[in-house]
Amino acid sequence: MDLSNRLNDPALFKTQSYINGEWVGGDASFAVDNPANRQTLAEVSDVGEAGAKAAVTAAAEGFRVWRKTSPFERTRVLLKWLELIQEHTDDLATLITAEMGKPWREAKGEIAYGAGFVEWSAHEAARIHGETLPVPAPGARGWTIRQPVGVVSCITPWNFPAAMITRKAAPALAAGCSLVIKPAPETPLTALALAELADRAGFPKGTFNVICGDAAKLGPVMTGSPDVRMIGFTGSTEVGKLLMRQAADGIKRVALELGGNAPFIVMDDADLDAAATGVAQAKFRSGGQTCVSPNRIIVQDSVADAFIERLEAKISAVKAGDGFDTESDIGPLIHDEAVERVDALVKQAVSGGARIVVGGQPLADELGGSFYAPTLIDGGSFDLEIARSEIFGPVASVYRAKDEEQILGLANDTPYGLAAYLYTRDMGRVHRMSEGLDYGMIGVNAPMVGSASTPFGGVKESGIGREGGKWGVEEFTELKYVLLAGVNS
Structure with a gap:
């Protein structure tokens, strides 16, 4: 297969991070290699600690806008992202095969699988709701509200460089959260292409951010910033435990999909x-x-x-x-x-x-x-x-x-128990x-x-939380209880 046209498309092949709606470089870079032939595909900018801080700040500002956006508008933008992902299936599959190595037809299957989470989550945006509750006080009323948790740091692995992003990003965006996504250094090109398509879909500035670089510099910002309220991670149990310890200082929510046996x-x-x-x-x-x-x-x-x-x-x-x-x-x-x-x-x-x-x-x-x-x-x-x-x-x-x-x-x-x-x-x-x-x-x-409609996750040291279906969206919400007294007084 001739890669020259797809891999040289400047509109899709990105090597800089995407922060606050702009493409941002750094002072250093790292190589992305094709594991099938060990040839270097690209040099990708490392935005470092400063870039991570800028992305979190942008996400905090983006959250203030996105959380107030109508769920029906969130559905519309997510469906536009879905349309663009499906339109560029071949391009995205080419990037996956080039930087991760899986067969191209299997990579196309990953794009379809990942797109399913965007489609499902887009429609879930308008189905996030609370309940009316019986309360003991005479004349009072009680109800619950589900609201977005806030800025979410998503750290994703190399083995499914597209689907592991959409499986986190789509439900978080549907719930009204904003994102800072850090892809694995082995496979950043697919993530940056998804950011390009998200930009074209019309997400507000700061809502969708992708940063690339050294985990030792980016990670502490993504887990330690007070603006970050949740960490979503797929990867090894060892790293998951580290992230959970780092999240503990800020009592941040974690959703961890970890190792299996x-x-x-x-x-x-x-x-x-x-x-x-x-x-x-x-x-x-x-x-x-x-x-x-x-x-x-x-x-x-x-x-x-x-x-x-x-x-x-x-x-x-x-x-x-x-x-x-x-x-x-x-x-x-x-x-x-x-x-x-x-x-x-x-x-x-x-x-x-x-x-x-x-x-x-x-x-x-x-x-x-x-x-x-x-x-x-x-x-x-x-x-x-x-x-x-x-x-x-x-x-x-x-x-x-x-x-x-x-x-x-x-x-x-x-x-393990995945x-x-x-x-x-x-x-x-x-x-x-x-x-x-x-x-x-x-x-x-x-x-x-x-599948996009069913819960995915494990027990024991294989993780916390579920991705997929209504459960995947609920992971990115806080449950708030409201009591109204004196309704009939």
Whole structure:
């Protein structure tokens, strides 16, 4: 695919931050590289601490305007942003593939997924309301009001550089909040393109800000400024804990979507072909670099060999390659350090008794970038690091277990609780096991759990709060109670 036209479009390809309706540079810059070939795509300005402060100040001023804007006007502007995102799907997908590496058709799917949150949230703007309440005082009336929380700092990851922004920004804007968005340094170009489209959509100055630069300088402003009232973050549990500690000084609200260690459970009555297809879809999406990616595939003993045979055929057919190659099923990992980490996990698993069925090695020499072979591992101990932490790579690791009780114990033996998958045709098992799994989302005979209309989020160390549906919008509101006395006096 020829990138020259899209990637050189000056109207879309931005390398400066967007603050208070203007494009702003900094004194330093950082490189954005294509992980498929290690070529530099752009040098992006680092606005530093001064830029972060300017963005927060602009957002505080923008909030004063946007919070008073009619919800119907907020709907109109959000729908205009949606229209522009959909119109530029190919451009945005090209940026995602270039800076993150996922296959172009998958990147287009991400744009559609992310656009769904804009559409849903746009219509939710006019559905934010309170309730009339019974009160004990004679002649009095009570009611609740939902109002926007204020300036929101959004810190987003590289694995879904468009959707993780729209999933936070759209509901916050629908609620009447203003934003300061910091994208990951690996993938700022998509975020800046979304800011360009937001500018064209007509958001008031200061309402929508995107800043790029060193997290060590930008982060303390985004979490510490008294003008910021909420922090929305998607990323690692380690960083989430740090942000939560920083937010504590100002008693700021947090919405955290953090790490996962998803079990994919295959019971002895499951449709094994459907389960193998489900693993292939869920595990290798974004090259395994998703927080809901199956990490531990737990299969009931009696069907384990038959399931592994089916899964081996699926994984053997997965082709790694440049995301702009139409024959590629998965792209590169985000950088060489990620490849080294995944390879170390695989080697440790083998030393711990696991068997490599397919793959098991980096592909840098063959493909010239940060690639790792689609891999299937059979066996090994649950005490191994590969079973205890996120793999974040194209490695499916299968474990065997005896019965429901043992499987639930193994599945829940983790500090994480984001997503889990269960394949069974027994409705009794569906209820028992879905209620017994300590996870925020359960996919039963379904390899995908997220949508714009449903709640997305986890329990335990996988986060706080929910994104999506009415719950996603309510996260960005404060509930206020009003008591009016003497109505009938």
